[in-house]
Amino acid sequence: MEDKYNARFSSGFLFNILKSTAAALAATFAILVIAALLLCFTDFPEMYPLPSAIAATILGVFAGGNMAARKNPENSLASSLLTALIYSVITYIIGSILDGRITFTWNTVLFGAISLITGAISSILSERTGRSGTYKKSSGLIDRLNKKSINKGYRFRGGKL
Numbered sequence: 001m002e003d004k005y006n007a008r009f010s011s012g013f014l015f016n017i018l019k020s021t022a023a024a025l026a027a028t029f030a031i032l033v034i035a036a037l038l039l040c041f042t043d044f045p046e047m048y049p050l051p052s053a054i055a056a057t058i059l060g061v062f063a064g065g066n067m068a069a070r071k072n073p074e075n076s077l078a079s080s081l082l083t084a085l086i087y088s089v090i091t092y093i094i095g096s097i098l099d100g101r102i103t104f105t106w107n108t109v110l111f112g113a114i115s116l117i118t119g120a121i122s123s124i125l126s127e128r129t130g131r132s133g134t135y136k137k138s139s140g141l142i143d144r145l146n147k148k149s150i151n152k153g154y155r156f157r158g159g160k161l
Contacts, residue, residue: 013079016071020083024064025090031056054114061087061115065122077123084119088112 035052038044061084068083069076088111096102 013072013075017068017079017082017086020064020068020071020079021086021090023067024060024083024087026060027063028056028060028091031059054111057091057111057114058118061118062122065119066126069123069126073127076127077120080119080123080126081116084115087119088115 032053035049035056039046039048039052064083064087065080068079072079091111092108
């Protein structure tokens, strides 16, 4: 009975989660730097920092969650969600340090929810792309007709055309 509820984790599960979280943070940082440079040196309006931060969060967590799900295929959802959770906690701590105070706002909830939902979606999509592309033939009406026509079909006998 205990084996049923016992989760199986690979030997480097935590290490893979931490590497995936580091990759997610690096991707987010790179996207935020590019967005900051674009906002600074171009004529974009000042209303784009929040959408660019949301886009950077989505792309970073998607990259990290996908990496974690591929490294741990037997626990892909758990590893992606754990990566997204650790990502959220680390970014909250970094944001609190940079702001100089600990605050909990609706933006905090928004970014936490976005990261967890993106982690779940990346797990689902990584499972879809990991499957092989072989398909079985359907036993539809056309296949049945083709089989019958091959067995009972006409054969060309004899000479030249």
